[in-house]
Amino acid sequence: MNIVTEFVISSPSLPLVSIPDTLEPDKIECVHALCLQSDVRTFTVRIDPDDTVSPENLSALDEIMEATLLGQTTNGTVYQITVELDESISEAFESEHIDATQLESTTITDNQWREKKLFRDYESFNEFRQSCENHDISLELVSITSDPSISDGIAESDLTDRQREALSLALSRGYYESPRKTTAQELAEEFDISQPAMSSLLRRGERQLLSSSLGSHGKLKSLSV
Structure with a gap:
């Protein structure tokens, strides 16, 4: 049975956490991620327009290979950011460890990602949790539900x-x-x-x-x- 989970993963090696850690934003929203290579990912992120962040500020961070301003929306300033992943994070994010669908934008703060994902079943979620633990990423489960009226409908469309x-x-x-x-x-x-x-x-x-x-x-x- 499909399950919907909300959780927080924590590690100083997580991609993009250097932005709220080093620059002004308290948090950023990641709305999309594309895997280019096993150790390189491109993220589309949204940052509050009141935070004074520029592509130059972002590109100066060690983990960021490239940062491009995409434009403004009512919800914030949108950037495309290419990141070189830490080896342990790259291994933890390998496809065989994650059989899930992102349900909402990921909220990224200092050393933390807060995510809401749909997993195929409890076993799939436990495999993901075990992979995190094996790569020194702590996982705190916030909520979990196996209500078919919620999860099955989401699974059909995503x-x-x-x-x-x-x-x-x-x-x-x-x-x-x-x-x-x-x-x-x-x-x-x-x-x-x-x-x-x-x-x-x-x-x-x-x-x-x-x-x-x-x-x-x-x-x-x-x-x-």
């Missing part, structure tokens, strides 16, 4: 984080254009996984999107001819 990352990368590299501008092998090399694993991620993501768009539970009626 991709896992890994599926979303794979599809986002494929789209940005022109994989779905005609003719294709990249191959599954090239995407796999960027994602630092095997080509069969990449193809499987894309197929599962595509199926989830089609199932959500075309029919409940993916059960579509056959067309008459």
Whole structure:
């Protein structure tokens, strides 16, 4: 049964925690993450416009490889930030340890991430928690629910984080254009996984999107001819 969890993970090595630790914001919101390589991720973050932060301020931090101002919204200033992950964090965030879907933006404060995720079942969540513990990341569970009326409905419409990352990368590299501008092998090399694993991620993501768009539970009626 799907479960919805809210938790706080803590470690000085977590990506982006250097921003509230070093600069003015008390917190930032991470609205999207894309895995470029096993140890490199690009995050889309939102920062309160009243906080005086610039791309130059962000780029000066050791963990940040590149910071680009994307624009302003009613909720804050949006940046795209590429981060080189600490080795332990990279290993903890590997796909086999996380079978979950992000439900809300991640709130990042000094040394902490507060997240709300949908896991397939208790076993999947416990695997994620064990991976955190194995890599010196503390996890404090705030809440957990297994109410099917909440979790099953969410599961039908959302991709896992890994599926979303794979599809986002494929789209940005022109994989779905005609003719294709990249191959599954090239995407796999960027994602630092095997080509069969990449193809499987894309197929599962595509199926989830089609199932959500075309029919409940993916059960579509056959067309008459």
